[in-house]
Structures are given as C-alpha cells and as structure tokens.
Amino acid sequence: MPFFIQLTIQLLIDESESNNALISKEMVDKILVKAANHRNNAYFASYYGRLAKTLPPDECETAKVILAEIAEIESLSRSHIQQENAQIVLETLEYDGYIHEQDGQFRFNSPILRMWWKKNA
Secondary structure, rough: OOHHHHHHHHHHHHHHHHHHOOOHHHHHHHHHHHOOOOOOHHHHHHHHHHHHHHHHHHHHHHHHHHHHHHHHHOEEEHHHOOOHHHHHHHHHHHOEEEEEEEOOEEEEEEHHHHHHHHHHH
C-alpha cells in the first residue's frame, strides 16, 4: 500500500534527521506506532467509513466484527469466522485491500492500519 510505505519512510527520515541517529529496528517500531496515531486519523477513518458506503448494513457489521477480531489477535482463521455472510464479506475485504489470506489465516495488509483499527475502530 503506497500511502503507508510513503508515510512510514517520511516519518523514519524525520525521526532520523531530528535525532541525528541511524535507523534501527526500535526506531521502525516507534514510527509504526506513531503512524497509527491520532495525527493520521482522517486518512485511516476513510477505511472505516468506506465499509458503510460499499456494503449493505448486515455485511458492514460483519466486516467490522471480523476486522476488529483480526486487529486484536493479528490473524484469524477461516474456521473461526461464523457469520452467515462471511464469505462475501471476506472476499470484499480482500478485494478492497484491507486483508489478505496466508496459510489459512486472515491478516491486515498493513500493520499500521491494523494498529489504527485496534485503537480507533
């Protein structure tokens, strides 16, 4: 997701230059949390709001439940998703770039979006 990459890189550059420090794993971890913070709520909130615009009400609620579970535990297997309309919702979430399936587990495409979702949605 180009926006998330651009945001992360810019924040890393700013942090590195302002502290005259080399980029480290600890700095990257700090920046990921910073990127998911309040300053960027307007952009991330569009992901939340888009659900209601693109999905019928029952599928929107299912999507919010699924995304909240994935945000909380980082991944979720298909067998743990019990909602009647889950298949179509999962396909929509994958197609729209929220999540992907890997080794039978659904995960957010972006760790920054996952952190924002966990904190704000």
